[in-house]
Structure formats: C-alpha cells, structure tokens
Amino acid sequence: MDSERTPVRVVIVDDDQLVRMALRLVIDGEPDLTIVAEAADGDAAIAAVDEQQPDVVLMDVRMPGRDGLSATRELLTRPAPPRILVLTTFDSDELVLGALRTGAHGFVLKDTPPARIVDAVRTVADGNPALSPAATARVIAAATGPQSSEARRATRRAARERLSALTERELDTARAIAEGLGNPQIAERLHISTATVKAHTSSLFAKLALENRVQIALLVRDAED
The missing domain is CATH 1.10.10.10 (Winged helix-like DNA-binding domain superfamily/Winged helix DNA-binding domain)
Known part of the structure; x- marks a missing residue:
C-alpha cells in the first residue's frame, strides 16, 4: 500500500484489555494503518465510531453488555458505515454467523498470526472480504441445522x-x-x-x-x- 496515502483508521473493540493492547502494537506498527480508538463493549464501539469515523472496526462478538453482533447491525445501517472485521475465538460460531449474515465484511481468529490480521485489515479497507477458507467452512457447518x-x-x-x-x-x-x-x-x-x-x-x-x-x-x- 502506498505509504503516502492517508493511513487506514481503525477502531479496536474487545472486552479483553490484553487483546486490545496486542492488536494496537501490531496495527500501529504499520505506516499505512493507525488505531484511532479502543472500546470494550458494543455501546462504546458505536460511540467511538460516531466520534472517530474510522475506516475499519475490528469487532469482537462476545462481550458483556451490548455484544458485537448488535453493534455490527446498528453500524451497518449507517449511511456510510465502516468496514466490520469480526474477531472470534470460535467459541461463538452462531454470533459470527449472525454478523456475517448481517453484512460484516470478514472475520479473523484471535490467534491468527499478526501479519495476517494486518493483511485482513487492509483487505477490508480496500473494499474486499477477508475470510479464511478454513474458518468459512466452519461457519457454514455451524449454519447447518435441522x-x-x-x-x-x-x-x-x-x-x-x-x-x-x-x-x-x-x-x-x-x-x-x-x-x-x-x-x-x-x-x-x-x-x-x-x-x-x-x-x-x-x-x-x-x-x-x-x-x-x-x-x-x-x-x-x-x-x-
């Protein structure tokens, strides 16, 4: 990505402070990406997006209070919504599936290597979906019910x-x-x-x-x- 372009503005949403810190270290180390806010739940995420108008939101799905699915739904109804990249440990397949059906632009596992998380942020910022083939298969399997x-x-x-x-x-x-x-x-x-x-x-x-x-x-x- 051209280093002279305006950096992609990113909001991190996760109730685990250590996860947020790790993501900030990884993403802020890239010249074309910048963290503009952090949030620990869905309500704080919506407030941060309203204030900062980011390009990408890294959204955890399972959080106390308002979860990431509810926040994703609301954000995607906005006239110019950010790109939503869902974070998951896959103990919450149904929430991830719900976010993707709602229109989230991709998802990454929290234990994904840092370079791939950075690539996923860039991919969704460019308007493309970022979905791991293996993770895609698992979410589809979770969707199959009687x-x-x-x-x-x-x-x-x-x-x-x-x-x-x-x-x-x-x-x-x-x-x-x-x-x-x-x-x-x-x-x-x-x-x-x-x-x-x-x-x-x-x-x-x-x-x-x-x-x-x-x-x-x-x-x-x-x-x-």
Missing part, C-alpha cells in the same frame, strides 16, 4: 432461483467458494487466472446482492441441500 422437509424445499427453490441468474463460470466459482477454497485454489481448479476469479467473485456480489463469501457459500449450500 429443517422440516417443506422448509428445505422452499429454501432450495428460492436459492436456485437466485443462482439461475449466474453464468456457468460464475456458478462454478460460487460452488468453489462454498467448498472454502481461496482465490488461488479456485483459479487452479477452473484453469483461469486469479484476476478472473476476483472478477467472477465481484460479479457474484453484484448479481446476488451479497456482501461476503460466506453469504455466497450459504446460498450455494441452500440450493444443493
């Missing part, structure tokens, strides 16, 4: 109708995303360039009116269930 046969049929019909607007190559890309593959792996499977995969994925977001890869994966799973 349904009545009638409900499954209705869900399947609706999902297939939405997917019918895709080209064959876009559908292949969507199915690969549902398997948790990253762009390089999708490019190898489909014998296309990574840039073409990115173009197909952008088209999927536009045609399906979705915000992230998990939403694409869930739609594909609904269609094939």
